Amino acid sequence: MTRFFRMLAARDARWQRRFDLCSIHRLPVLSLTLRVPYKLRVSSRMRKLGEEFWNKILQLPFPSSTSSRGPLSIYVRYNETEQTDDGFQAFAALLVPVKELKLFSIHVETDFFFGPLIDLDVMEAGVSQERANLGFPPRKCLVCDHDAKECSSRCTHSLEETEEAVRRILAGVRL
Numbered sequence: 001m002t003r004f005f006r007m008l009a010a011r012d013a014r015w016q017r018r019f020d021l022c023s024i025h026r027l028p029v030l031s032l033t034l035r036v037p038y039k040l041r042v043s044s045r046m047r048k049l050g051e052e053f054w055n056k057i058l059q060l061p062f063p064s065s066t067s068s069r070g071p072l073s074i075y076v077r078y079n080e081t082e083q084t085d086d087g088f089q090a091f092a093a094l095l096v097p098v099k100e101l102k103l104f105s106i107h108v109e110t111d112f113f114f115g116p117l118i119d120l121d122v123m124e125a126g127v128s129q130e131r132a133n134l135g136f137p138p139r140k141c142l143v144c145d146h147d148a149k150e151c152s153s154r155c156t157h158s159l160e161e162t163e164e165a166v167r168r169i170l171a172g173v174r175l
């Protein structure tokens with residue numbers, strides 16, 4: 001199998017894993033993937049950073065709207081991280097309300113320096129929760145401030161430009 005097909009197979013397997021975890025645990029499932037070009041995504045440095053981002057997220061206060069509650073980690077009922085042919089991925093089944101979890105994930109993607117480098121997805125009972133349903137705008141591109149999906153489908157930025165944007169964000173890495 002070529003590298004490209006191994007990457008696609010890993011994505012299919014990830015999608016299936018999210019479904020399975022939802023039905024096994026009957027809880028909302030939070031998943032993290034890296035939003036960086038393939039070559040960086042499968043590197044050992046990004047794997048290590050992915051682990052660090054995930055651990056950091058689990059230590060953040062939940063819900064994000066109050067500061068009086070414990071870290072997200074106290075609600076974790078299952079936790080799994082793995083390096084695949086599509087890069088680092090992490091999943092957690094959490095005993096929390098799904099809407100609060102989606103708001104939390106948008107907060108992390110938006111307000112933390114490493115937010116632009118990750119995708120956090122929230123799924124419950126096999127249904128992916130959408131930002132738009134909570135009134136949030138689509139995610140911004142890593143390089144410019146436009147809608148990420150538009151830049152990606154139009155191939156607005158070169159690979160070099162995107163890698164440079166990732167390097168700029170990582171230059172400020174402090175966890």
Ligand SMILES: [Zn+2]
Nearest residue numbers: 141143144151
């Ligand atoms: Zn852009």
